[in-house]
Amino acid sequence: xxxxxxxxxxxxxxxxxxxxxxxxxxxxxxxxxxxxxxxxxxxxxxxxxxxxxxxxxxxxxxxxxxxxxxxxxxxxxxxxxxxxxxxxxxxxxxxxxxxxxxxxxxxxxxxxx
Amino acid sequence: xxxxxxxxxxxxxxxxxxxxxxxxxxxxxxxxxxxxxxxxxxxxxxxxxxxxxxxxxxxxxxxxxxxxxxxxxxxxxxxxxxxxxxxxxxxxxxxxxxxxxxxxxxxxxxxxxxxxxxxxxxxxxxxxxxxxxxxxxxxxxxxxxxxxxxxxxxxxxxxxxxxxxxxxxxxxxxxxxxxxxxxxxxxxxxxxxxxxxxxxxxxxxxxxxxxxxxxxxxxxxxxxxxxxxxxxxxxxxxxxxxxxxxxxxxxxxxxxxxxxxxxxxxxxxxxxxxxxxxxxxxxxxxxxxxxxx
Numbered sequence: 001x002x003x004x005x006x007x008x009x010x011x012x013x014x015x016x017x018x019x020x021x022x023x024x025x026x027x028x029x030x031x032x033x034x035x036x037x038x039x040x041x042x043x044x045x046x047x048x049x050x051x052x053x054x055x056x057x058x059x060x061x062x063x064x065x066x067x068x069x070x071x072x073x074x075x076x077x078x079x080x081x082x083x084x085x086x087x088x089x090x091x092x093x094x095x096x097x098x099x100x101x102x103x104x105x106x107x108x109x110x111x112x113x
Numbered sequence: 114x115x116x117x118x119x120x121x122x123x124x125x126x127x128x129x130x131x132x133x134x135x136x137x138x139x140x141x142x143x144x145x146x147x148x149x150x151x152x153x154x155x156x157x158x159x160x161x162x163x164x165x166x167x168x169x170x171x172x173x174x175x176x177x178x179x180x181x182x183x184x185x186x187x188x189x190x191x192x193x194x195x196x197x198x199x200x201x202x203x204x205x206x207x208x209x210x211x212x213x214x215x216x217x218x219x220x221x222x223x224x225x226x227x228x229x230x231x232x233x234x235x236x237x238x239x240x241x242x243x244x245x246x247x248x249x250x251x252x253x254x255x256x257x258x259x260x261x262x263x264x265x266x267x268x269x270x271x272x273x274x275x276x277x278x279x280x281x282x283x284x285x286x287x288x289x290x291x292x293x294x295x296x297x298x299x300x301x302x303x304x305x306x307x308x309x310x311x312x313x314x315x316x317x318x319x320x321x322x323x324x325x326x327x328x329x330x331x332x333x334x335x336x337x338x339x340x341x342x343x344x345x346x347x348x349x350x351x352x353x354x355x356x357x358x359x360x361x362x363x364x365x366x367x368x369x370x371x372x373x374x375x376x377x378x379x380x381x382x383x384x385x386x387x388x389x390x391x392x393x394x395x396x397x398x399x400x401x402x403x404x405x406x
Contacts, residue, residue: 103203
């Protein structure tokens with residue numbers, strides 16, 4: 001059996017690296033935003049709006065960015081794994097990753113919320 | 114669309130504490146932590162259900178990411194199995210979301226609670242020592258050589274100081290149950306990890322700790338689809354989400370580092386107890402107890 005079919009260490013490294021960066025960046029951003037809230041004695045915020053960050057205060061924008069980074073982390077994992085498997089011609093797993101991405105898009109569109 | 118929200122310092126501390134408990138439990142047994150976050154925010158702290166669910170979805174992603182660091186490092190997460198099962202899970206979630214419009218959730222919750230009681234009893238009684246057996250004992254029942262090699266998992270179990278190699282079995286069964294888990298997720302707004310873990314452990318022969326870690330990987334991906342909607346509708350409130358997420362990460366980091374030191378039987382019994390709690394919670398909801406507010 002070809003090595004490319006085995007459950008490789010590279011996949012674990014990819015997942016761990018992306019999770020680590022995602023968690024560190026998002027927690028740093030959210031914690032900084034919360035600390036600024038305390039410093040400025042402003043214990044309130046509006047809804048997270050990544051499309052209009054310029055209109056938000058710096059603490060609100062930092063927290064919203066942190067949430068956005070956290071939400072993007074699992075998707076970054078799927079996208080990077082897809083690229084990894086495609087590069088190594090592991091077509092079954094690359095196909096699965098593409099299908100997951102497509103079903104997520106469809107789910108987001110159809111979800112009645 | 115919600116406007117600005119105020120949270121006191123004590124409220125902030127309670128939110129962080131809620132996150133620590135949810136993250137720790139979520140990492141230990143492979144659930145997203147939503148079953149802790151939603152009831153506490155709604156019943157305990159009086160938040161709107163939609164804000165609680167949106168916060169819970171971010172909490173699910175935070176647990177998945179934080180616990181996933183340690184799980185990936187230890188090899189417990191079977192990335193390929195997780196992604197393979199994520200396809201039927203998300204398709205089930207789409208179906209569930211569409212069905213949710215026309216079917217009374219209380220009917221589904223009632224049926225689901227009965228199933229959960231049965232599963233929790235089975236989990237409690239059937240400690241899955243078989244799935245901890247070495248590779249050659251499990252490999253006789255694998256579905257096909259290609260699927261086996263593609264999805265084979267290996268990790269070093271610190272509790273028993275043994276290297277565990279397993280081949281997921283009954284992929285069709287796992288896919289079917291994942292689709293049902295996804296459907297329930299779409300119908301009831303729950304993560305679905307509490308059904309995926311027993312399905313993988315009992316139905317597919319995946320060791321319980323690997324099943325918990327793989328489920329943890331999956332629920333983070335599943336949560337994204339719904340989270341997009343809540344983001345767009347303005348239900349994600351940073352002043353609530355940020356402290357819960359910070360607590361979640363702290364709890365999940367602790368929980369994920371503690372998992373390898375727990376025996377498989379102990380993790381399985383903890384999961385059985387949590388399943389029973391979820392079943393009671395859903396039965397109350399079905400009977401009009403309005404647990405979720």
